[in-house]
Amino acid sequence: MKPWQEEWQRFRQMNGKQKLVHLWTYYKFHILVILAALVIIGDFGIRAFTKKTPVLYLGEVNIAADADLQNALSTGYLDHTGSDPDRQEVFLYTAICLFKEPTMENQEYVSASQMKLMTATNTQMLDLVLMNREGYDICSANGYLVDLRTVFPAGDPQWAALAACLTENDVLLTDDSTEEYSTVTQKVCNGLDVSRFPIFQQGDYPDGIYLGLITGTPRMEECRNYIAYLSAWQPD
Numbered sequence: 001m002k003p004w005q006e007e008w009q010r011f012r013q014m015n016g017k018q019k020l021v022h023l024w025t026y027y028k029f030h031i032l033v034i035l036a037a038l039v040i041i042g043d044f045g046i047r048a049f050t051k052k053t054p055v056l057y058l059g060e061v062n063i064a065a066d067a068d069l070q071n072a073l074s075t076g077y078l079d080h081t082g083s084d085p086d087r088q089e090v091f092l093y094t095a096i097c098l099f100k101e102p103t104m105e106n107q108e109y110v111s112a113s114q115m116k117l118m119t120a121t122n123t124q125m126l127d128l129v130l131m132n133r134e135g136y137d138i139c140s141a142n143g144y145l146v147d148l149r150t151v152f153p154a155g156d157p158q159w160a161a162l163a164a165c166l167t168e169n170d171v172l173l174t175d176d177s178t179e180e181y182s183t184v185t186q187k188v189c190n191g192l193d194v195s196r197f198p199i200f201q202q203g204d205y206p207d208g209i210y211l212g213l214i215t216g217t218p219r220m221e222e223c224r225n226y227i228a229y230l231s232a233w234q235p236d
Helices: 003-013 016-050 067-073 075-081 107-122 133-141 157-165 220-232
Strands: 053-061 088-096 128-131 166-176 182-193 210-213
Touching (some): 067 075, 067 088, 075 220, 128 220
Parallel strands (some): 053 128
Antiparallel strands (some): 166 182
16 A cells, blocks of 8 residues: 555544644645635635726815715716716715915825825826815916816807806916016916805805816816716705
Protein backbone atom coordinates (compact mmCIF):
# COMPACT_ATOMS: atom_id res chain seq x y z
CA MET A 1 0.00 0.00 0.00
CA LYS A 2 1.31 3.43 -0.93
CA PRO A 3 2.05 5.99 1.81
CA TRP A 4 -0.80 8.27 0.81
CA GLN A 5 -3.20 5.32 0.91
CA GLU A 6 -2.05 4.43 4.43
CA GLU A 7 -2.51 8.06 5.47
CA TRP A 8 -6.00 8.05 4.01
CA GLN A 9 -6.93 4.86 5.89
CA ARG A 10 -5.75 6.35 9.19
CA PHE A 11 -7.69 9.52 8.48
CA ARG A 12 -10.88 7.57 7.76
CA GLN A 13 -10.62 5.81 11.11
CA MET A 14 -10.49 9.09 13.08
CA ASN A 15 -13.58 10.58 14.69
CA GLY A 16 -14.83 14.03 13.69
CA LYS A 17 -12.79 16.00 16.22
CA GLN A 18 -9.60 14.11 15.41
CA LYS A 19 -10.10 14.77 11.71
CA LEU A 20 -10.43 18.51 12.34
CA VAL A 21 -7.30 18.57 14.52
CA HIS A 22 -5.41 16.58 11.89
CA LEU A 23 -6.43 18.86 9.05
CA TRP A 24 -5.61 22.01 11.01
CA THR A 25 -2.25 20.63 12.14
CA TYR A 26 -1.00 19.52 8.74
CA TYR A 27 -2.90 21.78 6.35
CA LYS A 28 -3.24 25.04 8.32
CA PHE A 29 -1.42 27.13 5.70
CA HIS A 30 -3.45 25.72 2.82
CA ILE A 31 -6.72 26.30 4.69
CA LEU A 32 -5.81 29.92 5.46
CA VAL A 33 -4.83 30.59 1.84
CA ILE A 34 -8.13 29.13 0.59
CA LEU A 35 -10.14 31.14 3.14
CA ALA A 36 -8.31 34.36 2.21
CA ALA A 37 -8.93 33.69 -1.48
CA LEU A 38 -12.63 33.11 -0.83
CA VAL A 39 -12.89 36.36 1.15
CA ILE A 40 -11.19 38.33 -1.63
CA ILE A 41 -13.33 36.75 -4.35
CA GLY A 42 -16.48 37.32 -2.30
CA ASP A 43 -15.61 40.95 -1.59
CA PHE A 44 -14.83 41.57 -5.27
CA GLY A 45 -18.09 39.93 -6.29
CA ILE A 46 -20.14 41.98 -3.82
CA ARG A 47 -18.50 45.22 -4.94
CA ALA A 48 -19.00 44.38 -8.61
CA PHE A 49 -22.62 43.41 -8.04
CA THR A 50 -23.54 46.43 -5.89
CA LYS A 51 -21.46 49.10 -7.63
CA LYS A 52 -23.60 51.87 -9.06
CA THR A 53 -22.81 53.89 -12.16
CA PRO A 54 -23.35 57.64 -11.74
CA VAL A 55 -25.57 59.12 -14.43
CA LEU A 56 -24.92 62.60 -13.08
CA TYR A 57 -22.76 64.33 -10.45
CA LEU A 58 -24.40 67.07 -8.36
CA GLY A 59 -22.71 69.29 -5.79
CA GLU A 60 -24.27 71.17 -2.86
CA VAL A 61 -22.35 74.39 -2.17
CA ASN A 62 -23.18 76.18 1.09
CA ILE A 63 -26.53 74.41 1.32
CA ALA A 64 -27.68 71.29 3.13
CA ALA A 65 -30.59 69.44 1.55
CA ASP A 66 -32.69 67.40 3.97
CA ALA A 67 -33.40 63.71 3.42
CA ASP A 68 -36.60 64.32 1.45
CA LEU A 69 -34.94 66.78 -0.91
CA GLN A 70 -31.91 64.56 -1.39
CA ASN A 71 -34.23 61.72 -2.29
CA ALA A 72 -36.01 63.93 -4.83
CA LEU A 73 -32.67 65.08 -6.27
CA SER A 74 -31.34 61.55 -6.66
CA THR A 75 -33.72 58.60 -6.75
CA GLY A 76 -36.56 60.88 -7.84
CA TYR A 77 -34.68 61.68 -11.03
CA LEU A 78 -33.85 58.02 -11.62
CA ASP A 79 -37.54 57.14 -11.29
CA HIS A 80 -38.41 59.98 -13.67
CA THR A 81 -36.03 58.68 -16.35
CA GLY A 82 -36.79 55.00 -15.78
CA SER A 83 -33.24 54.24 -14.61
CA ASP A 84 -32.45 51.31 -12.31
CA PRO A 85 -31.68 52.69 -8.80
CA ASP A 86 -29.90 49.43 -7.93
CA ARG A 87 -27.38 49.94 -10.73
CA GLN A 88 -27.35 53.71 -11.29
CA GLU A 89 -27.27 56.83 -9.14
CA VAL A 90 -27.14 60.60 -9.04
CA PHE A 91 -23.92 61.12 -7.10
CA LEU A 92 -24.22 63.91 -4.53
CA TYR A 93 -21.28 65.92 -3.22
CA THR A 94 -22.38 67.34 0.12
CA ALA A 95 -20.81 69.74 2.61
CA ILE A 96 -18.94 71.90 0.09
CA CYS A 97 -18.45 75.18 1.95
CA LEU A 98 -17.04 78.28 0.24
CA PHE A 99 -16.71 81.71 1.85
CA LYS A 100 -15.27 84.96 0.51
CA GLU A 101 -13.73 85.74 3.89
CA PRO A 102 -13.34 82.48 5.83
CA THR A 103 -12.60 82.72 9.54
CA MET A 104 -9.63 81.09 11.22
CA GLU A 105 -11.96 78.40 12.53
CA ASN A 106 -13.26 77.29 9.14
CA GLN A 107 -10.24 78.05 6.94
CA GLU A 108 -9.10 74.42 6.86
CA TYR A 109 -12.61 73.22 6.03
CA VAL A 110 -12.94 75.78 3.24
CA SER A 111 -9.57 74.75 1.81
CA ALA A 112 -10.70 71.10 1.75
CA SER A 113 -13.93 72.14 0.00
CA GLN A 114 -11.99 74.13 -2.61
CA MET A 115 -9.80 71.10 -3.27
CA LYS A 116 -12.84 68.83 -3.56
CA LEU A 117 -14.50 71.20 -6.03
CA MET A 118 -11.37 71.65 -8.12
CA THR A 119 -10.58 67.92 -8.22
CA ALA A 120 -14.13 66.92 -9.14
CA THR A 121 -14.20 69.54 -11.90
CA ASN A 122 -10.79 68.66 -13.33
CA THR A 123 -11.65 64.95 -13.43
CA GLN A 124 -15.04 65.68 -15.06
CA MET A 125 -16.85 64.17 -12.08
CA LEU A 126 -19.05 67.18 -11.38
CA ASP A 127 -21.87 68.36 -13.64
CA LEU A 128 -24.21 70.67 -11.74
CA VAL A 129 -24.04 72.64 -8.50
CA LEU A 130 -26.75 73.96 -6.21
CA MET A 131 -25.53 77.04 -4.32
CA ASN A 132 -26.54 79.85 -2.03
CA ARG A 133 -25.74 83.38 -3.23
CA GLU A 134 -22.24 83.49 -1.78
CA GLY A 135 -21.36 80.10 -3.23
CA TYR A 136 -22.74 81.21 -6.58
CA ASP A 137 -20.62 84.38 -6.54
CA ILE A 138 -17.46 82.41 -5.77
CA CYS A 139 -18.08 79.66 -8.35
CA SER A 140 -18.89 82.28 -10.98
CA ALA A 141 -15.86 84.45 -10.27
CA ASN A 142 -13.56 81.44 -10.55
CA GLY A 143 -14.94 80.42 -13.95
CA TYR A 144 -16.53 77.15 -12.88
CA LEU A 145 -19.90 77.85 -14.51
CA VAL A 146 -21.03 77.60 -18.13
CA ASP A 147 -22.75 80.48 -19.91
CA LEU A 148 -26.25 79.03 -20.06
CA ARG A 149 -27.03 80.85 -23.28
CA THR A 150 -24.77 78.30 -24.98
CA VAL A 151 -26.69 75.44 -23.38
CA PHE A 152 -30.20 76.70 -24.05
CA PRO A 153 -30.06 78.74 -27.28
CA ALA A 154 -32.78 81.23 -28.20
CA GLY A 155 -35.79 79.45 -29.63
CA ASP A 156 -35.32 76.36 -27.50
CA PRO A 157 -38.67 75.60 -25.76
CA GLN A 158 -36.84 74.73 -22.55
CA TRP A 159 -35.06 78.08 -22.67
CA ALA A 160 -38.37 79.91 -22.90
CA ALA A 161 -39.52 78.19 -19.72
CA LEU A 162 -36.28 79.00 -17.85
CA ALA A 163 -35.49 82.48 -19.17
CA ALA A 164 -37.23 84.21 -16.25
CA CYS A 165 -34.93 82.36 -13.82
CA LEU A 166 -31.70 83.26 -15.61
CA THR A 167 -29.21 85.29 -13.55
CA GLU A 168 -26.03 87.18 -14.39
CA ASN A 169 -22.86 87.15 -12.35
CA ASP A 170 -19.27 88.34 -12.56
CA VAL A 171 -16.54 86.17 -14.05
CA LEU A 172 -12.95 87.16 -13.33
CA LEU A 173 -11.06 87.57 -16.61
CA THR A 174 -7.69 88.99 -15.55
CA ASP A 175 -5.93 90.15 -12.44
CA ASP A 176 -3.49 93.02 -13.09
CA SER A 177 -0.73 92.50 -10.55
CA THR A 178 0.78 95.91 -11.28
CA GLU A 179 -2.10 97.64 -9.50
CA GLU A 180 -3.30 96.36 -6.17
CA TYR A 181 -6.84 95.00 -6.25
CA SER A 182 -7.18 95.76 -9.97
CA THR A 183 -9.35 93.20 -11.69
CA VAL A 184 -11.25 92.84 -14.96
CA THR A 185 -14.61 91.07 -14.84
CA GLN A 186 -17.38 90.28 -17.28
CA LYS A 187 -21.08 89.69 -16.68
CA VAL A 188 -22.14 86.19 -17.78
CA CYS A 189 -25.56 84.50 -17.68
CA ASN A 190 -24.34 81.44 -15.80
CA GLY A 191 -26.95 80.68 -13.17
CA LEU A 192 -30.61 79.90 -12.63
CA ASP A 193 -32.46 81.22 -9.60
CA VAL A 194 -34.40 78.06 -8.75
CA SER A 195 -35.69 79.29 -5.40
CA ARG A 196 -39.28 79.24 -6.68
CA PHE A 197 -39.12 75.75 -8.14
CA PRO A 198 -41.63 73.60 -6.21
CA ILE A 199 -38.92 71.03 -5.46
CA PHE A 200 -37.12 73.59 -3.26
CA GLN A 201 -40.17 75.20 -1.64
CA GLN A 202 -40.04 73.08 1.52
CA GLY A 203 -36.46 74.07 2.35
CA ASP A 204 -35.19 77.14 4.20
CA TYR A 205 -32.89 79.08 1.88
CA PRO A 206 -32.79 82.72 3.06
CA ASP A 207 -30.02 83.58 0.59
CA GLY A 208 -31.84 81.95 -2.32
CA ILE A 209 -30.74 78.85 -4.16
CA TYR A 210 -29.02 78.89 -7.54
CA LEU A 211 -28.25 76.20 -10.07
CA GLY A 212 -25.11 76.27 -12.19
CA LEU A 213 -23.70 73.97 -14.84
CA ILE A 214 -20.01 73.11 -14.56
CA THR A 215 -17.68 74.02 -17.41
CA GLY A 216 -16.38 70.99 -19.30
CA THR A 217 -19.03 68.51 -18.23
CA PRO A 218 -19.16 65.55 -20.62
CA ARG A 219 -22.81 64.92 -19.73
CA MET A 220 -24.39 68.04 -21.21
CA GLU A 221 -27.55 66.33 -22.48
CA GLU A 222 -28.08 64.64 -19.10
CA CYS A 223 -27.70 68.05 -17.46
CA ARG A 224 -30.37 69.52 -19.72
CA ASN A 225 -32.69 66.65 -18.85
CA TYR A 226 -31.97 67.08 -15.15
CA ILE A 227 -32.72 70.81 -15.23
CA ALA A 228 -35.98 70.06 -17.04
CA TYR A 229 -36.82 67.53 -14.31
CA LEU A 230 -36.16 70.06 -11.53
CA SER A 231 -38.28 72.74 -13.21
CA ALA A 232 -41.20 70.38 -13.84
CA TRP A 233 -41.13 68.53 -10.50
CA GLN A 234 -44.37 68.55 -8.53
CA PRO A 235 -45.11 67.06 -5.10
CA ASP A 236 -47.07 63.82 -5.02
